Structures are given as C-alpha cells and as structure tokens.
Amino acid sequence: MTPILQSQELGKKYGRRWALRDCTLEIPAGRVVGLVGPNGAGKSTFLKLAAGQLAPTSGGITVLGGRPADGPAQLAKIGFVAQDTPVYPRLTVADHLRLGAGLNPGWDAGLARQRIERLGLDPAQRAGGLSGGQRAQLALTMGLAKRPRLLLLDEPVASLDPLARREFLQGLMEAVVEYELSVVLSSHLLSDLERACDHLIVLTGSRVRVAGEVERLLATHHRLSGPRREPGRLPADQHVITARHADRQSTVIVRADGPILDPSWSVSHLTLEDLVLAYMDRQADQHTDEPARAITLEGRR
C-alpha cells in the first residue's frame, strides 16, 4: 500500500538550532498515528513540515506522493489544525463554516452542520466569545469538514473536557474508517493515545527515537527485573532503552524481537505509557544503541 507520508532524513533548523533532524519515516494510509515527546521535541515542527507550512532545511517529505505545498490540489488533501486552535475571533461560527465552504473544494457542509449542532454551538456566536474547548472543537470541525486525506492535529484535545475528548477521539476513529482518512496527532495525554492510536512516533531532542505499530512495539519491548547486572552484559539482540540499578537489583527496559530466555530475569509487559516514558527518559539517550533515526512504520498486516 502507498504510504500516506514519507520523510527522508528530514530536518528543520531555526537559526543554528535543529528543531527536527534525520527524520526518516513511512506512515501507511488509514491509520491514527500518535506523535509524542517532551516539550520542544519537534512535534509541531514535524506537523508543520507535513502541512507544507514550513520548508525543510534538509532532506525531504512527501504526502500522497507529492510535496506538501505543491499547489492548491495538494493542499486540499491535507488538513492541519495548529496548536493554538486557529479561529477568527470576530467571525461567528456560521461565518467560519461559510469561509470553509468557500475555501475548500471538498467541503462537507452536512458534516460541519451536524457536528456544530451536536456540540451545541450557537451558529450566531462570535468565535472570540467561545470557551477554549469550544474554539478547539470549531477548529477541529473545520479540519474534518475539509475532508482531507491526511489530517494533522497539533494537541487537538488538550483543552477539551474528558467526555468531549473521548467523543472526539471516537469520532476521529470512525472518520478514519468512513472517509479513508489518515490522522497524525500530537498529544501529551498518553491514555488518550493508547485508546485512539494504532501507530506511534516518539520524538525526543529533535530526533525520532522509535516509531511503529503500537501492537508490535508493545510485543517487542519488555521490562526485565532481576539480580544486578550491567546493561553491557545483555545479549546483543536485546537493545537497552533504560536501566535502573539498586544495590542488588536491576530493572532494564529492552527492545528484543525474540523471547527473553534468561531465567534469572522476571519479564513483564509494558503499557504504552511505560514505553513512551522509557524513550523519553533522559537515560534512553545514553543507553540506546539504535541509530538516531526511525524504525520504519510497518504497513497494514
């Protein structure tokens, strides 16, 4: 299957600082991809590069086979809702929908209207008078009603209440199936990602640390606890992500494709949150023996 997004050694510098570097990824279509990492890791930069709002400093990125900013037809395929929930404060909700209809050839007026009704937003209300969560919902409605092939969402649920978050993510998963949509969303809310995402990209320090299908990532990462030992003494096919040592005890998180056969380890599975936190741990930078680029996202099985 043709990937929806491919990047090759993609990098973006602001002045002398890299905001994103050596980012090589392949995202299959029809997925909800979670993009996680600490503040300043490069998540927004990646999303803006994918949306064609920034030009790469190095490497390249293609969305649906073309460069993201390759003209109106290409831009129509990509929806982007930026972190600061871009709405026009002086325009009403209805004005926003009219604007969306005028600017987007594939605008789905029925979807927009239904969503606004379901959310209980007053079409006559100016966007400046909406709450933060309502503004976010309006921006998300605009992104969905554009009916893009790829929807990029920068922390879309941060200002929503828990019920609205759950409903929004549920709606997103349904849209993926119904409209052949692919989604990349950044978030710090790992439990939401665990529910909504089937793929994951972890960025730290402007580099991709790990990327792949969630199911496969969880099957290949393990927590090992046992008598103290140095990580260097683990078998070569067990890649240490983080290691903690007490006087006599070691706890190590490893990536290993095969089973852990050493009987002195007690082996447990990780949750998605455990996995993300292991890669975000500062120690992961010291321990990881991965090259500083992504494991390619695997295609549909």
Ligand SMILES: Nc1ncnc2c1ncn2[C@@H]1O[C@H](COP(=O)(O)OP(=O)(O)OP(=O)(O)O)[C@@H](O)[C@H]1O
């Ligand atoms: N316009 C800009 N000018 C200069 N530096 C920038 C600019 N935008 C981002 N950066 C820097 O690039 C790096 C990556 O920023 P980015 O916004 O992509 O991170 P992020 O992972 O989205 O962070 P957060 O979770 O806080 O939103 C940071 O060091 C940031 O300070």
